[in-house]
Amino acid sequence: MTTPFRCLHLYPCNDNMKKSKRTKIKVLFAQSVELEEVTVEGWVRTRRDSKGGFSFLELNDGSCLKNIQVIVDHTLDGFRDIQEEITTGSCVSVQGKWATSPGKGQSMELQARQVKIYGSADPEKYPLQKKRHSFEYLREIAHLRPRTNTMGAVMRVRNRLAYSIHRFFNERGFVYLNTPIITTSDCEGAGEMFQVTTLDLDKVPKTDGQVDYSQDFFGGKTGLTVSGQLEGEVFAMALSEIYTFGPTFRAENSNTSRHLAEFWMVEPEMAFYDLDDNMDLAEEFIKFLLSDILEHCSEDMEFFNQRIDKTIHATLKQILDNEFERIHYSDAIHLLQKSKEKFVYATEWGCNLQAEHERYLSEKVFKKPIIVFNYPEAIKPFYMKLNEDGETVRAMDVLLPKLGEIIGGSQREENYEVLLKRIEQKDLNSEDYWWYMDLRRFGSAPHSGFGLGFERLVQFVTGMENIRDVIPFPRTPKHATF
RNA sequence: UCCGGAGUGGCGCAAUGGUAGCGCAAUCGGCUGUUAACCGAUGGGUUACAAGUUCGAAUCUUGUCUCCGGAGCCA
Numbered sequence: 001m002t003t004p005f006r007c008l009h010l011y012p013c014n015d016n017m018k019k020s021k022r023t024k025i026k027v028l029f030a031q032s033v034e035l036e037e038v039t040v041e042g043w044v045r046t047r048r049d050s051k052g053g054f055s056f057l058e059l060n061d062g063s064c065l066k067n068i069q070v071i072v073d074h075t076l077d078g079f080r081d082i083q084e085e086i087t088t089g090s091c092v093s094v095q096g097k098w099a100t101s102p103g104k105g106q107s108m109e110l111q112a113r114q115v116k117i118y119g120s121a122d123p124e125k126y127p128l129q130k131k132r133h134s135f136e137y138l139r140e141i142a143h144l145r146p147r148t149n150t151m152g153a154v155m156r157v158r159n160r161l162a163y164s165i166h167r168f169f170n171e172r173g174f175v176y177l178n179t180p181i182i183t184t185s186d187c188e189g190a191g192e193m194f195q196v197t198t199l200d201l202d203k204v205p206k207t208d209g210q211v212d213y214s215q216d217f218f219g220g221k222t223g224l225t226v227s228g229q230l231e232g233e234v235f236a237m238a239l240s241e242i243y244t245f246g247p248t249f250r251a252e253n254s255n256t257s258r259h260l261a262e263f264w265m266v267e268p269e270m271a272f273y274d275l276d277d278n279m280d281l282a283e284e285f286i287k288f289l290l291s292d293i294l295e296h297c298s299e300d301m302e303f304f305n306q307r308i309d310k311t312i313h314a315t316l317k318q319i320l321d322n323e324f325e326r327i328h329y330s331d332a333i334h335l336l337q338k339s340k341e342k343f344v345y346a347t348e349w350g351c352n353l354q355a356e357h358e359r360y361l362s363e364k365v366f367k368k369p370i371i372v373f374n375y376p377e378a379i380k381p382f383y384m385k386l387n388e389d390g391e392t393v394r395a396m397d398v399l400l401p402k403l404g405e406i407i408g409g410s411q412r413e414e415n416y417e418v419l420l421k422r423i424e425q426k427d428l429n430s431e432d433y434w435w436y437m438d439l440r441r442f443g444s445a446p447h448s449g450f451g452l453g454f455e456r457l458v459q460f461v462t463g464m465e466n467i468r469d470v471i472p473f474p475r476t477p478k479h480a481t482f
Numbered sequence: 483u484c485c486g487g488a489g490u491g492g493c494g495c496a497a498u499g500g501u502a503g504c505g506c507a508a509u510c511g512g513c514u515g516u517u518a519a520c521c522g523a524u525g526g527g528u529u530a531c532a533a534g535u536u537c538g539a540a541u542c543u544u545g546u547c548u549c550c551g552g553a554g555c556c557a
Contacts, residue, residue, distance in 0.1 A: 048516050056516050069517070088507095103515045124492085129507045131518080133493065136549065191556060227557095252555055253483055265557060344553085355553075408557065453557030466550095478548080 026063035028098060032108065035098040040068060040110060041118075043147055044090045046130045057086065059094065059110075062152055065299050069101065069109040070094050082117045088130045089121030089147070135469050142473055142482045150308070153300040154470050157293060158458045162245070164292040165266055165454075168285060169243045174268060177235050177242040179228030184220055185436075192251040193223030194261075224249035229449060230383075230436050232269035233412060236447055237439050243268040245454070253477050257466040258404065260455060262475040269449035275385075275394040275411040278448035279371050282398055282407050283324045285452070286369070290316050293461055309463025315401070316461070318368065325370040329353075329392065332361060332372050339365075350376050355404055362401045370399050382422040383436075384410040385446075396450070403460045409450020416440035 021039045028038065042061030049055045053074045058067040072079060072094075086092060093116040101109040127141045128148065138145040145151045166176065182196050198217040199205065205212040213221045228244040235242045248265040268281065294301060294316060305313040327335075336347040336357055341364070345354040353361075353372065362370050373396035377386060384393035398407035413419045419440055423430045430437060458470040468474035473482045 046517085046519095048514095048519065050514060050516055051512085052515070054515080058517075067517095071515085101515085103517075105515095105517050124508060127492070129493065131493070131506055137493065139549095248557080250556075254555065255483085255550095256552080256554090256556095257550095259556070263557070405557065451557060456557055 022093075024063040025059065025061050025066070025068045028068060028110075029064065029066060029108075031098060034100060034108075037095070038098050038110070039093060039095045040070070041093045042068075042091070044086055044088060044092060046088055047086055055083070055086075057092070057094070059092070060147075060152070062146070064156075065149060065153055065303055069103075069106050070096070070112055070115075071109055072112045072115055076112060076115065079115055082115065085117050085120035086115070087121055087123045087126070089123070089126040089128060091118040091121075092116060093118060135466060139468055139474070146472070149303065150464075151469070153303050154458065154462055154464060155472070156300050157297050157304075157462055158470065160293060160297050161289055161454070161458060161461065164289055165245060167292075168288050169241075169268065172241070174241040174243045174270075175235070175239045177228075177232060177239075177244050178246065179225065179231040179244045181225055181247065182218070182222050183225045183231075184218075184222050185230050185432075186223070186226065191226050193226055194249050194251045196222045196224060226250055227265070227451065228267050229269065229451065230433075232267055232449060233436070233439060233447065236269040236271045236449070237443065237445065240272070241268070241270045255477060257468075258456060258459070260467055260471060260474055260476060263467075263471070264454035266452045266454055267449060269447065271445050271447045273411070273448040274446060275373060275396060275448060278409055278411060278450060279324075279326060279373065279396055282371070282396070282409065282450055282452075283369075286398070286406075286457075287320055289457065290461065291320055294320075304462050304464075312461075312463035319400075322368050324398070325366040325368060327361075327370060327372055329372055329375045332357075335361065335365060350378060352379055358399045358404050359402075362399045368401070372397050372399065377422075380410070382419070382426050382428060383412050385413045386418055386422065394448075398450075400460055403456060406456050406460065407450050407452045409448065411446065411448040414440060414444045414446050416444065 022041050023038045025040060025042060028035075028040065040059060040061070042059040045058040045060050045067050047055055047057050055072045055074065057070040057072060059070055060067045074080065074083070094110060094112050095114040096110050096112040098108060099111050101107060103109070128144050133148070135150075138148060138151070146155065169176070186193055196217075199211075199215065205215045211221075213219070216222070225246075225248060227248060228246060232242055232244050244265070244267045246264065247262060249262050250259075251261065252259070254261075268285075270277070270281070273281070294313075301313065309315075330349065332353065333347055333349050336343070336353075339360065341360055343354070343356055343360075345351075345356065347353075347357060358372075361372075362368070373394070374387060374392045375395040375397075377384070377391060377393045380393050380395045384395050386393055394411035396407075396409055397405050400406050413422065416437065419437065420430055423433060455467050455471050458464070459467050462470060464470050468476065
């Protein structure tokens, strides 16, 4: 590194505090007065040459959506030597004057005094042309797609959402908890696990025809986490309110625009919360995130509203202005049975709500987010708290129009005997859950929690149709390149 | 995994049994305080892969792979 202090900041850090001479484009755009001496560094989006003896460069450094316009006079010292190399995709450093622009389309522009090229990009080979590309194509060049307008905007929004998730919970006294990535606990009902092993797959040790996991690294069968919930409960039973925000893995062969094999999940877990408290928190949480995004990512959100989904702004506003509809599972079933809508799947008490049912309820009946709660115990995992009726559990799903399920949660069963019975009913081995059961033996407390799929949130907020376009490097069946 | 659709120059698409075209991008030239710049010219494809039917296949058949949409599983 030739510039060792470039990235060092004193706290508090913000865009304007910098040790290097470089100014970020976002900061420059906030400046409406002329500046005699600035340096901007970034990637060239397009170059237009004028026979008047100068070139226009559109420069982007990812700090914001907009490009900066740079004017380079062809008589500039040394410019003729590098002019050919300054093409779409190349990376340059420009030093000059931030000045009012005589042209139309921008009020300010950078009038170059010196242009340095860091790296050129052969226009015959550079895969990102200055034209529109399909998202499918961009996925094939995932290492270059961050340089597109859409991906840049997605990543800035994603970053802000992550930041405000931490802010939301920390402001409410929740403790950020890192639950294990490698685990033996299969959070029942959550999905298939990726196995983790150091055994030689060409000669797996076996006893009586069964794999001998005692010889494996951890002395037992292990996998990548499908949920941090069970471990989260452990710490909620000591710190009262915790949340996890980490990677989650599901080895399901899911090929949809809403599923990833590796995704990020937010899982709060709260002692002394009942299901109502849980639903209150979920609603407040989503509204907090949406309102924060509208306030702090307005330029990117304007882009999504214009180019990706023209209704996204109105949708988010409408969600903020209305209460989520809370409806018993049983009432939802009644509503569906009464409706004249033709469904592919029949609705019967005891069945899971199909995507078409969820969509009908949130998009046509209520036209806003809904929370369906008190599901039949038979279709929900063992850890959910059994209601007095003995037939339903205190589960809740938050369903968003278009997207579907974004949050799944429940009040947890805190009664040892009831929990044990449910584990046995579901043919699970209670010994596997001994430490989880211990939470009910020693100082048990009512508690609740939920899980929110982070990428689904980003998808919903940006209006992006495919979940693979809201994560830097998507992992789906047959895809782990990059 | 199931159902449906698709795979053709760098990208987006056309050609449904008979010499593979267009737009954008690229290259060259012209024009211009330009800005999705504009105008003209040029180059670029054994039609995903394998086998088959046919005088002849991008087009029909079978298989494989991949992508997209929907469903299931879920977040």
